[in-house]
Every structure is written in structure tokens, then in C-alpha cells.
Amino acid sequence: MDRQPGLSVRLKLTLSYAGFLMVAGTLLLAVVWVFLLRYVPEVINTPPSRDWPAIPPPAVPDRNALVEAFLPKVLLVLGFLLVFGLVGGWILAGSMLAPLNRIAHATRLAANGSLSHRIVLEGRSDEFRELADAFDTMLARLEAHDAEQRRFAANASHELRTPLAITQTLLDVARNDPSRDTSDLVDRLHFVNARAIDLTEALLLLSRANQRSFSRARVDLSLIAEEAAETLLPLAEKRDITIEVSGEVASTDGSHALLLQMTTNLVHNAIVHNLPEQGTVWVSTGVHAHHAILVVENTGEMLSRQLVSTLAEPFQRGTERVRNDHAGVGLGLAIVQSIAQAHDGTVTLTPRTDGGLCVTVRLPAALG
Known part of the structure; x- marks a missing residue:
């Protein structure tokens, strides 16, 4: 101006x-x-x-x-x-x-793009120092967000480049060998394209959660948990996994679609990263200290705290970068964390003593 x-x-x-x-x-x-x-x-x-x-x-x-x-x-x-x-x-x-x-x-x-500078105003607290401290806090958050976005963009570019490179290779092989059977080629192209579509949709969902561009309504996490468990029950039965849903009514204000996606991601992650057979997934809800709480636990291999602390980062899949029909695109827990933060909530990941993972989501409880 x-x-x-x-x-x-x-x-x-x-x-x-x-x-x-x-x-x-x-x-x-x-x-x-x-x-x-x-x-x-x-x-x-x-x-x-x-x-x-x-x-x-x-x-x-x-x-x-x-x-x-x-x-x-x-x-x-x-x-x-x-x-x-x-x-x-x-x-x-x-x-x-x-x-x-x-x-x-x-x-x-x-x-001018320098987010590492801090004011660090000396002296006792007054209006100017409160303003400076608030500005320093804002700069720290902006710097962390900028670093996270840069890392995410680099990882997303790498992940998107992989299916495109595979598609290009398959097409080059088919062009150089016209007599080759195309049925296998079509199946592989279909699989690679599906993975690319899943990744793109996950990126769009993650962007939507970060922008908080959604309307809010009263949502019961206990009903959300039952819906997510029912949706993923065929996958759990196929992998010999038992899903147990329990808890009480836990109401919060938010987007039903996003909270359902968050819960579905958690249950899906608990099913995929479980024991080879006879595994269990526990889903519970409750209200504590003015927070609606959703807890998803699963059996599985022993996890270190250092590894667990990185699981919510984009494109992290634990100890192995598994690529099968249900491995996901590495954005499941990142989407969970973004949706929780968009609803002013928190996500806590802790390894279970008997193996597996425990994810606790705390959202502000609905008033009234």
C-alpha cells in the first residue's frame, strides 16, 4: 500500500x-x-x-x-x-x-526470507518485550513449518517421481518390444497408476487438513471408531487380525469426513503393521480432562522410541519401506497428525512394552 x-x-x-x-x-x-x-x-x-x-x-x-x-x-x-x-x-x-x-x-x-533471526529482547517483562517474545515464537514456528514444508516437498517429489519413472520404463519396454505380451504390462501399469493416484489423493487430503478449510459439526468419536473398524474388517479378517472396539461417547467439534479419515488411517496402520497372524487391534474412546480421546493400539514387532518419534513424518513406514497392496503411501500418520492439529488436538505415539504401537489422539471435547 x-x-x-x-x-x-x-x-x-x-x-x-x-x-x-x-x-x-x-x-x-x-x-x-x-x-x-x-x-x-x-x-x-x-x-x-x-x-x-x-x-x-x-x-x-x-x-x-x-x-x-x-x-x-x-x-x-x-x-x-x-x-x-x-x-x-x-x-x-x-x-x-x-x-x-x-x-x-x-x-x-x-x-526477505531470513527466519533464523531472533530479537531476544533483554530486560523485565513489559509490552515491548511481550511483543518481541511473541514475534520470536512466531518466527520459530514459521522456521519449523518452512523446514517441514521443504522436507515434505522433497519427499513428495521423490515419491511421485518413482511411479512416473516406472511407467516410463514400462512404456519404453513395450515400444521396443512390440511382440511382447501386453497383459502383464497393463497389470503393472494399473498397479503403478493406482499407487500414484493414492499418493496424490493423500497429498490433497493432507493439504486440506493443513489449510483448515472445512466446516465443523458435533462428531462422536465412538461412532467414528465403529465405522472405521467396520470398513476395515474385511482387510483385518484377510490378515487374521482381530479388531476390538470399546469405550464411551466422546464428542468433539470438527469435520466428520476428516475425523473418519484420521481414524481409518490409524486402524489401517494398526492392521498393516501387525503380527503375521493372530494379531489384535484395540480401538477405544473416552473423555478425560475436557478432552475427547481416541486410542488405537496394535500388537506387532518391538519398536524403539527413536523410531516411533519419526513415524509421523511424511513417507516414513517404520523399519522397512514395504510396498504391497496395503502398505499405503507413507502419509497415514502424517495425515493423522495434520487432521488432529487442524482440530486443535494432539497425537502421541508410544511403543507398547509387548510390541506394537499405541497412538493416542486428544481433541477438545464438545461443550454442552
């Missing part, structure tokens, strides 16, 4: 300080003047002395003499107050606005 040039804040504060000092000094001198005039008559009549004219009467100033003596001093004092107010106001305003100059400098650096 183009604006006309104006006075700086420092100059405005300086003029304000000087003006206030002048007004206060003028009022003070006016009070003194009124007080003096109250006790000094306009004309003072002095009775003649007995020794007059040998001894003249004492000189007693009247009001006119007081005006002649007082007015120059008033002008001198007002001039001193004006100079003192301007100089002192300029120095005081500069000292007061110094934190704003540092904040403005950090803002310009951030606007």
Missing part, C-alpha cells in the same frame, strides 16, 4: 512531550501569577514619613512593577522548557522506541 510520507513516531512523541511540558509550565506560571496578583494591589499609597524629605519612604512595588519584573522571567522559563522538552523528549522517545526498531529490523529480515 502506497502512503504519503509523514512524521516519524519519534518526532511525534518528541513534540507531544515538549507540548505537554509547555502546557504544564504555562499552567504552573499562570497559577503563580494569579496567586501574586491576589495579594498585590494595583497602586500602593505610602503615607509620608515625619522625616520627609530627609528620609524618603520605602519603595513598595505595585502591580505594574510586578508585571514588568515577572513577564521577562516567564518568557525565559517557557523558552527553557521548550528547549528542554524537545531535547529530552527526543532522547526519551528514542530510548522508548529502541525495542520497536529491533522488532522492525527482525520483521524486514523475515520478509
Whole structure:
């Protein structure tokens, strides 16, 4: 936005300080003047002395003499107050606005793409320091978000490039060998294309969750859990996995579609990354400390805390980058975390002592 040039804040504060000092000094001198005039008559009549004219009467100033003596001093004092107010106001305003100059400098650096700079304003807490601390916190979050987006973009590009490269290779083979049976080629192209479509849809869902572009309504996590378990029951039976759903009503405000996707991702992840046979998935809901809680646990191999801490990152699939019909595209838990954060919630991943993973989602409970 183009604006006309104006006075700086420092100059405005300086003029304000000087003006206030002048007004206060003028009022003070006016009070003194009124007080003096109250006790000094306009004309003072002095009775003649007995020794007059040998001894003249004492000189007693009247009001006119007081005006002649007082007015120059008033002008001198007002001039001193004006100079003192301007100089002192300029120095005081500069000292007061110094934190704003540092904040403005950090803002310009951030606007130019430097998010690593921090203000770190010293001293005790006041309005300027609260503003600086809030700005530092914002910069830290922006830097972390920027790093996450860069890493995500790099991983997404790599993941999308793989199916495209495979497709290109298969097409080149078919073109160079026209006599080759195309049925196998079509099946492989169909599989690779399906994986690319799944990845694209997951990326779009993740973007939608990050943008929070959804309407909110009352949602019961217990019903969501039952719906997700029922949807994935055929997959669980195929892999000899038992799904147990329990818990109480846990209502929250959010998107039914996104929360269902979040729960489905968790249950799907628990089924896929489970024991080869006779595994179990536990899904429970509840309300605790004004939070609607969803817990999904599964049996499986032993997991270290270091590995678990990376599972919510995009395109992380645990110890192996498994690629089968149900391995997913590596965005399941990343989508879960983004959906939870979009609903002002948190996701906690902890390894189970007996093997497997426990995922706890905490969302704000619905009021009323």
C-alpha cells in the first residue's frame, strides 16, 4: 500500500512531550501569577514619613512593577522548557522506541526470507518485550513449518517421481518390444497408476487438513471408531487380525469426513503393521480432562522410541519401506497428525512394552 510520507513516531512523541511540558509550565506560571496578583494591589499609597524629605519612604512595588519584573522571567522559563522538552523528549522517545526498531529490523529480515533471526529482547517483562517474545515464537514456528514444508516437498517429489519413472520404463519396454505380451504390462501399469493416484489423493487430503478449510459439526468419536473398524474388517479378517472396539461417547467439534479419515488411517496402520497372524487391534474412546480421546493400539514387532518419534513424518513406514497392496503411501500418520492439529488436538505415539504401537489422539471435547 502506497502512503504519503509523514512524521516519524519519534518526532511525534518528541513534540507531544515538549507540548505537554509547555502546557504544564504555562499552567504552573499562570497559577503563580494569579496567586501574586491576589495579594498585590494595583497602586500602593505610602503615607509620608515625619522625616520627609530627609528620609524618603520605602519603595513598595505595585502591580505594574510586578508585571514588568515577572513577564521577562516567564518568557525565559517557557523558552527553557521548550528547549528542554524537545531535547529530552527526543532522547526519551528514542530510548522508548529502541525495542520497536529491533522488532522492525527482525520483521524486514523475515520478509526477505531470513527466519533464523531472533530479537531476544533483554530486560523485565513489559509490552515491548511481550511483543518481541511473541514475534520470536512466531518466527520459530514459521522456521519449523518452512523446514517441514521443504522436507515434505522433497519427499513428495521423490515419491511421485518413482511411479512416473516406472511407467516410463514400462512404456519404453513395450515400444521396443512390440511382440511382447501386453497383459502383464497393463497389470503393472494399473498397479503403478493406482499407487500414484493414492499418493496424490493423500497429498490433497493432507493439504486440506493443513489449510483448515472445512466446516465443523458435533462428531462422536465412538461412532467414528465403529465405522472405521467396520470398513476395515474385511482387510483385518484377510490378515487374521482381530479388531476390538470399546469405550464411551466422546464428542468433539470438527469435520466428520476428516475425523473418519484420521481414524481409518490409524486402524489401517494398526492392521498393516501387525503380527503375521493372530494379531489384535484395540480401538477405544473416552473423555478425560475436557478432552475427547481416541486410542488405537496394535500388537506387532518391538519398536524403539527413536523410531516411533519419526513415524509421523511424511513417507516414513517404520523399519522397512514395504510396498504391497496395503502398505499405503507413507502419509497415514502424517495425515493423522495434520487432521488432529487442524482440530486443535494432539497425537502421541508410544511403543507398547509387548510390541506394537499405541497412538493416542486428544481433541477438545464438545461443550454442552
